[in-house]
Amino acid sequence: MNYQTFISNVGVGWRPELALMIERAPEITFIEVVAENILPADIPRPLLKLKERGAIIVPHGTGLSLGTAEPLDPKRLAHLARLAEKLDAPMVSEHIAFVRAGGRDSGHLLPLPRTREALDVLTENILAAQAALPVPLALENIATLFEWPGAEMSEVAFITEALERTNTRMLLDVANLYANARNHGWDALDYLDSLPLERLAYVHIAGGIARGHLYHDTHAHGVQAGAIDLLEQLCARVQPPAVMLERDDHFPAEADLRAELDAIREAIARGAQTRSLSIAASSAQTVNGYV
């Protein structure tokens, strides 16, 4: 299935806590599952029902550790591949990060040093993963509380080169970008302008909370207004194929979750309106230029 068939779809990350709400919301036709939590041989019945009703389900991996300077675990790759086949997924997604090294697991997604050497490792692993997977791979930017010293390039340059060298798509997490902009003083709009947005597969958005001087992308709180604004800004530049709300803990009441989904839809609509006005204005300018 071509990922581009779901246009500006607003979806939710599937969790057991949200299974009933998602099942009773026929308008939700795009969902994502954490790949490590689903057994291909025993897919939960609610997911199968969603698949039967035509929902697009994307396995989202968290354990491949594409940034580790070691060969990828063939079992993890095989799991991801089997799951994609069982769910008829149009793609799988993973992170530009590492979670293990030297036989030790960090328990968390960690940033990569933005060096040429690390980029070469990442690229090699992405190509290996692509070769093993039956569907395209989309790569996600992560939220980081620290940066490695000695960076040779910006994150956006690092990610862009990784995408172009491997010809992969991007899963842009605007909440992670928002978090990094706050924590590291980045210009989020510059970041958006520098990204190869034509490679956008879909978008993540999630909530978080500020603790002290740091903003934490917790997936356990409401979506911040700043992240919603960034989504609108993204949509003013490009129409994303789909936007996925992630919630992993402290699940809100159904009404509150629906309100968040509505806020996301409204941000997409505002961004789209800005984009069409901008296109109309530049067309008028071009016409005037020829008159």
Next chain:
Amino acid sequence: MLMLQANPLDLPGPQFLVFYIALMIVAAIIARLIKRSLVSPPWSNTQHINVDAYEAAYLRGGANEAVDTAVAVLVQKHRLKVSKTTRALKTAAALPAGAHWFEKAIHHAVGSSGHTINEIHKSSLIEPYTAQLAGRLKQWELIPSDNRWLKARTVSALVMLAVVVLGVMKIFVGLSWNRPVSFLVVLCIIAGFITLSVFKSRPARTHLGDQALKQLQDESAALQMAARTQPNRLASPDVALAIGLFGMSALAFADNNWTDLRAALQPPPSASSGSSSSSCSSSSCGSSCGGGCGGGCGGCGG
């Protein structure tokens, strides 16, 4: 082969005993299969069957399960309360006008003076209402109708009775030959008990009922997940259906009221509920699909 061709009554004692034991086992299996077959209607579609929470509870575990489900729902709605010390239930508040008729019956039966769950199960006030639930399920042939049950128990018991009769005949043959018959007498008594058991034990559901229950549980797998992970977010009708389909253990309420209720509904072993109940007969029941992104990667950051 020779043994099968010969008249079993002519078999020597030890050989007959072996034959008789094998015959008892085979006859018991055949009797059970016949009973299951005769209580069930011809296979048909269960797609259009629509049961409510209390009918589902009855289908899953009989009258007592339906009563327990209603009690649990009424406690969760704070219409009944349970004493931690005596495990007695009594009314805490009146029911709204639009309450389910079965909840009204249970609420009335519990009353204000306090009864244990066993007393409520045996209450004559309850019987007409549980019979009404059963009536609907019999109409759909999800539980054996009275006519089918009579035919099934009679035919299956006759199969076992034939074995008893053969044994008795051999006893007389043995006595006439002055042979010891005590082992055979014991076997005949056992066969007699099996016959009685076959005659009395009524299958809880027909094949159609098994199919319908499994289908309902499969269709409600998301509800089961919500009951396990977010019970406090469930609306009352969903709580009722979750308990009806999956039993009280499906709901992960953590408050004291619920803990006391569970204790009250599981009286000491000497009390018998009298119904064959399975709180979880679906393969999806209890299946784990893990939590969110926390599986090894904290809050994701992704």
